[in-house]
Amino acid sequence: MLSQIPSKLDIVTSHLRIQDYLKKTPVLFSEEINDQIGADVIFKCENLQKIGAFKARGGINAALSLRKDDLQKGLCTHSSGNHAQAIALAAKLLGTRAYIVMPHTAPKPKINGVKKLDAEIIFCEPTLQAREDGVEKVVEKTGAVFIHPFDNYDVIAGQATAAKEILEENTELDYIFAPVGGGGLLSGTALSAKYFGKNTKVIGCEPEGAADAILSFKSGKVEKAPFVKTIADGLLTNLSEKTLEIIRNGVEDILTVSDEEILEAMKIMMDNLKIVIEPSSAVPLAVLLKNKERFAGKKIAIIISGGNVDLESFGLKI
């Protein structure tokens, strides 16, 4: 288990440790999108990762970093989203148990996703306090190890492997764009850009309706969003001390977009890339569309964070 900011060797080791458990996700591009933006854009498809999100990387890495006797006691987390499935998958792959504290208001597809992976779900009220209390009880009772969704250096090192894979096959990147919620993906991306890139800069992409990271980035303290209301349900959380420190040192800028801009980008991506993405994954393209001039002519990679979206809630009937 890492007790400080992951080094280059830590990320290389993490990648070797997890890669047999994961899918090698493809990188896609679209001439139409390039034409529309006037830049050379590639998309790293973590929506095509196991559990449909990059979170599998960090969850499996953190689980594999535990001592064997700790691992055997089980894994525990609270999450209403992709991290819950990541921990459930890690437990299943490594032959241990997962205890997931979930608000009873969590969307059914996400509850079902966790159930299918044989995790034990402990429902709670939809407040942070109730979730943390739930975890505490589970840990007390079972001895399971709590794995935080992002305030954990092994999780960050795992998430960093997505950008590492991009940079191994695309050595001349000017920028990597990643969405930012708690900052696990963005901080890992910043580390990989520093270690494996050639002057590759990183841009954090945030919804206006959960604009905490941009504030924290400026003030240097973990700030809350002025208000929380966005379609990008994967990006509601605040940064943590660990992710903020890395992001302040390694990210060039954090840029925000409205829900309208996010939805427009989501449609463009589904139409042109022919992939299913969750709204959070459209935030980086929305940022790029909004700031075309700044990034004109650049070679840019966008990390598509996940594809766990209930398209029925957008009216789809198949």
Place this chain on the structure above:
Amino acid sequence: MLSQIPSKLDIVTSHLRIQDYLKKTPVLFSEEINDQIGADVIFKCENLQKIGAFKARGGINAALSLRKDDLQKGLCTHSSGNHAQAIALAAKLLGTRAYIVMPHTAPKPKINGVKKLDAEIIFCEPTLQAREDGVEKVVEKTGAVFIHPFDNYDVIAGQATAAKEILEENTELDYIFAPVGGGGLLSGTALSAKYFGKNTKVIGCEPEGAADAILSFKSGKVEKAPFVKTIADGLLTNLSEKTLEIIRNGVEDILTVSDEEILEAMKIMMDNLKIVIEPSSAVPLAVLLKNKERFAGKKIAIIISGGNVDLESFGLKI
């Protein structure tokens, strides 16, 4: 230009000729789908190909096989769908003109796709006669070369390269499943399975609402479907003499499914593979779901033919 059934060398040459113009499409899989079927299934994602469909392969191959002075006169075809975009793309890439005769009832994304590629569209009534008449007029007027969507050995050799790519990376396949409309993809797949597979069998997958291929396969003559009514808009056409001959010699079986079964498979693929597919592309998985016992434990590749679907027509509002 090929005047007989493509040989192994013809397909190898075709592949070399076209590959710089195309995307190398990824192969995806889903543990959930494997569990549901009880087989080991991989999906070759031609929906992620240029123009969103495998047809780019055959169209570009046929265009590149023309003499230079013929090519300069332009390309012409009739198609309501992906072949239209393939010819438009081929013309654009090779610096010539494309004339596309399209029924005015063609799906919007397909019309827009052709327009974006700068082809000239000639709208006609949605009958085969009107389409053929339209082409005849264009050829007379412009001297453009007509490229048939499937009754053309260069087109067939191009489509064969999808299965060739699958077999190069997956040498131990028991089966390849491909949808069948006019039979360009299915006949090409049958040839590649014979030339590049190790006892790899091919199954043609057809909607009950356009069940001509199964009849032709049995009788040995090009038959019409008893009725045409299916959601799989890419598979409405009859076979041709050329495709039927290859299919009869190289395909193990043709199996049919209902629209209900196609839609169920489409939903499963979008939910689990996180990709956008057109209904025609769901036909092979629907066949597999319907015939689980027959294919239990087998290693199977499914060719996803395309992703050009108007999800708004399925209610999606983004």
